[in-house]
Amino acid sequence: MTIEATARTVREATLDLLRDLGLTTIFSNPSHTEMKLFEDWPSAGFRFITGLQEATVVGMADGHAQATDTPSLVVINGGPGLGNAMGSVYTAASSHTPMVILGGQQARKLLQGEPFLHARDATQLPQPYIKWAAEAARPQDVPALLLKAYNIANQVPKGPVYVAVPEDDWGRPASTVPLPARAVVPAVVPDPAVLAEVAAKLSGARNLGIVAGPTIDTQGARHDLISLAEKLNATVHGSPVWPRSSFPENHPLFAGVLPPIPEMISAKLADHDVVAVFGSPMFTLFTTADIFPTTPVEPDLTPQPQLPENVEFLHFTDDPEAASWAMAGTSYVLPPGQTVRDLVPLVRAREQAPPTRPVYEVPRASSPLTQAYLFHLLAQELPADAAVFEELPIARADFHEQLPLGVDNNYFATASGALGFPFAGAVGFALAAPDRRVVAVTGEGSAQYTIHALWTAAQHDLPVTFVIPNNAGYLSLKYYLQEQDRETWQAGWDLSGVDMAGLARGFGCPAERVETPEQLQKALKTAFATPGPVLLDVVVADPGLFRL
Template structure:
C-alpha cells in the first residue's frame, strides 16, 4: 500500500509542482526523505527569501509554486514575503511541518499551536488535516484553491508522523482530477458595457496587474485604440499591463485620492480592468471622482469588488472580458491620440550614475524582452520615464510594498523563465532583506543579473518624510555596505561601477555569463564614510 508521502508526491507531479522551495527543519525531514528523483529542491537560507523566490517563480511562469516551511518559526519568518504574494494573487502552496500529532497539545518543542490561525488573514485558505489519511486530499484541495479565481496563497500544516502512514486507497483517484474556473461575462453584460463605452464622450482606461497576469495586454491595446482612449496603470502597480511607449500610455497613477481624482478630470467614464479601486498609499484626501465622472470596475477578485468605496463592479475573468469588449466596441470618431514624445534626455551626475542615465543605458543594452524585477522605489519616476516595456510579463514589483521581495523574486523568476533574461533592479536598502538568495542563485547557476542601486539611504523614506513633514528622523541611512564583497562571499561574481561607461561594460559581461552576476551601481555622490553627500 502506498504511503501518504508517496501519494502526495504523485499529486504534486500531476499538478506540475516538481520544484520545491524550502528551508528545512526537523519536522520537514520525513516529507523530504521521500522526494522522488524528478523533483528539484531549491534551498533558500531564510524563509522570507524562500517565499519571495517562489513568488517570483509563480509570477514569471503563470503557474503555482510549492513551498515547504519549518513549523511556526519558519512560517513566521515567511510572513513578510507572504504579504506580497497575497496582493499579487500568486498561487503559492505553503506547507509547514508540524510535531507528531499526539504531542501537539502538550506544546512540545516545535509544535505549531493553532497552526491554521498562524497565517491568517493573509492566506485564502488554511488547514491542518484531521487525520493522516486526509493529507493527500487536503494538499490537492490546497493546489486547486490557490489556482481558482481569485488566485492566492494557501497554507497546510502537516504533522510529520503522517507521511509514513498508509494512504487511503481511494486517494489514488486524486492525481487525475481537474478543477476549472468559469463564469465569464454574460452576453448581456458585454452588450451593456459596450454600449456604455460607445456612448462615452471621453472614456479613460485604468489597467491593473490581472491584465498582465492573464496575458491580455494585446487586447487592452486593441480596446484603447478602438476607443482612442488614454491608458493609466492603476496605483501601486506590481505589474505592467500595457506597452509603455504606446501613444495611449499615460503612466502609473499616483497613489493618493486627490491626485487620482485630478487625473480623471474631463473624463465622463473610467473603466478599471484587473485592479482594485484603488490601492492608495500617501494620505491626500479629496473627492474620489470628479463631478460627472462614472467608474466601472472589472476584476477577478470578488473581495476587490466588494470593498471598493465607489463605482460599479463586475466580477469576471479579465482576459476574456477585454477580448469581448475590444471585439464589440465601435471605432470612436475622436481624433487619434498624439504620439508620445521622445525619451527625455537622461540627467547625469558627476561622481555617480544618475538613475535616469542608468535606465536609459539599460534600455539600450539589455534584451528587448528582458523581465525586470524592481524593488527600488525611490527611482520609480526615472524607471517609468526611460524604460520601453513592450512584452507581457516584463515587470514585477512587490505588491504589498514589503521589502525583501525583489532580489529573491528575481532569482525565482529567472529559474522559472530561462528563456528570458531577468534583471533585478534593487535598492541598497531593499537588497539586505533578501541578500541570502544570492547563495541559491550561485548554487543552481541561475543566470540572473542583479543591479544594486547604491545611494546609501532609504530614498523612499526621505521622500515620505517631505510629504509628512517629519524632517530628519533616525534610521534613514544605510552607509558603508560593500555589496560586491557580500556577493562574492555567496559565490556570485560582482563589481562596482560609478559611471555610465563602466556600467555598460559590466552589464555586457553579466549578460554573457553562464551564472548569476551582481553589479553595484553607485547612484548618488557618497562621502568618505559611504553615506550620501
C-alpha cells in the same frame, strides 16, 4: 490491527499526488519537522530548490508561479519558519499568486505540550494573509487535503494556501481508497448583455480612459487590451502601485502609472467622462495628501477618499471583495481578461488622435551618477524580451520615465509594500524560464530582505542581472521628515557602509561596484553577455525628494 510493512505511506501517496498535479519543483528551507517527507527521496522526477531563509524561499516560489501561472509548492517549518516568511506571504496574497505552502508541525503525540519548533494554532499564524488554511484531522487525509488546497489556490481570485502536517504523519499508512479523478475547470464567462451595455458606454464616451490592472497580464490579455485601447483611441493609465505590466509603457497611448494618492488620482482622471478599470482594485492607496504636513492638525473631519463625481467609473474584477469596496461607479464581477477579448469586436472604432505619451528629458552623464542616468543606460542595453523585477520606493518615477518597457517585456513589482520580492522573485522566474534574461532592479535597502536569493541564483547559474542603485540610505524615510529632523534621525535612514558587491561575491555571485558613466555602460554590456548571475552595485547620488 496489524499493518503490513509494504503498505503505502502518506509520504508515498503525497509524492504521487504531487507528480499528478505537476508540483515537482519544490522551494524549501527545511527544518527538523519536515525531514520525514524527504526520506528515501526520489532520484528523479522532482527538482528541489533550496533557499537560505524562508522569506526568500516564498519569494522565489512567488516568481516561479507568476512565470508559469500555476501553483508553486513551498515546504517550510510551520512555526518560526512561517513567521520568517510572513512578509513574502503577505506579498504573494496581495499579488494573488497561486501557492501551496506545506508547513511542518511537531509529532501529534507532542502537541499537548510546548515542544521545540511547535507551530501553536498552526492554521492561525498565516491569517489573514492567506486564502485558506487547514491541518489534517487524520494522517491519511493529508493527500486529499493537499488536493483541496491546490484547487483553492488555483481558483480566481488566486492566492497562497497553507496546510500544516505533523512530522509523524508522513510515515503513517495512507488511505487504501485512491483519490477520485477530478478537475476544477474555470468556466465563468461575461454575460453577453453586460458586454453589449459596456461596449455602448465605451464607444459613446467623449474622452475615454482605461486603467490597466495586473489581472489583464495574469490572464494573458495584454495584446487584447492594446487592441481595445487602439480601436477606442483611449488613454491608458497603469493602476496604482503597478505590480505587473498589462500595457506597454512605450506605447503612445500610455499616460503613465497612477499615483496611489486619491487627490492625485482624481487630478489625473478628471478630464475623462468614462473610465474603465480592468483587472485592478479601485483603487490601491498608499497615503493622502493631507498626511504630509508635520505641523499640528485639527481632528480629522474629512470625508473618505473621493473620485471625481462627473466621471463614470466602470470596474471589472474577478475579486468580489475588491468589488465590494470600490471607490465609485459600477463593479462587474467577471474575468477581466476574457472581458477585454470579448469587447474588442463589439466597440466602435474611433478616429485616431495624436499620441498622448509625454516626452521626458534625457539625463546627462555625471559624477556621481544619477539614478535617472542609470535607468537611461539600462534601457539602451536591456534585452528586448527581458523580464524585469523592480523595487525602487523612491525611484519609480525615474525608472518608468527612462525605461519604458515594451510589449515583449514582463514586469513585476511588489503589490503589497512589503520589501524583498524582486530579488527572490527574479530567481524563481529564471528557474521557470531559464532561456530568458531576468533583471532585478532594487535599492540596496530593499535588497537586504531577500539577499540570500543570490546564493540560489549562483548555485543554479541562472541568467539574472541584479542592478542596485545604491544611494546609501532608506531615502523614502528620510524625505518624509522635515529638513531639520533628517540630521537628528540619521540613524533611522543612513545605510552607508553596505558593500553590496562584496555581499554578492560572498554568496558566490560575480559582482562589480560601479561609480562612473564609462564603467557603467561597460558593466551593463558585460553583465547581459554573461550566461549566469551578475550583480552591479551602482553608486548614485541622493536624488532628493522623490516623485510619485
